Amino acid sequence: MTEESDADHSPSLAMAVGLFNEQDYFTCHDILEELWGDTLGDDRDFLQGLLHAAVSLFHPSEGNPVGAYKMHASSLRYLTNYPDQYQGVNLAQLRCELVECFDRAKSVSSILKTKVA
Numbered sequence: 001m002t003e004e005s006d007a008d009h010s011p012s013l014a015m016a017v018g019l020f021n022e023q024d025y026f027t028c029h030d031i032l033e034e035l036w037g038d039t040l041g042d043d044r045d046f047l048q049g050l051l052h053a054a055v056s057l058f059h060p061s062e063g064n065p066v067g068a069y070k071m072h073a074s075s076l077r078y079l080t081n082y083p084d085q086y087q088g089v090n091l092a093q094l095r096c097e098l099v100e101c102f103d104r105a106k107s108v109s110s111i112l113k114t115k116v117a
Contacts, residue, residue, distance in 0.1 A: 016050070025058035035047050049077075049082070050075070053072075056072040056074075060105075069102065
């Protein structure tokens, strides 16, 4: 998730984007959750989508692949109606990379379940 310059986004959102890009999904989630709780209107679903994206990438480290896939699907649903660039976030890139990431994970998962006899 890259950050573009946008006068509308908050310093907290910029911090969350930075943490996401550093793969600190847990802390990113905490910041997004606080922003989400304080937000009304159109940005609420945007923040929920980002929050679910962070959680989807955190869950595998906790041994929860089912939760990861659920949050992945949810994040895409929340973000689908937003433009490719929104509040300084490159959503086109984020959506694409999330899909690629989870497609690769499914492929690896199916390989690991392959039986030889």
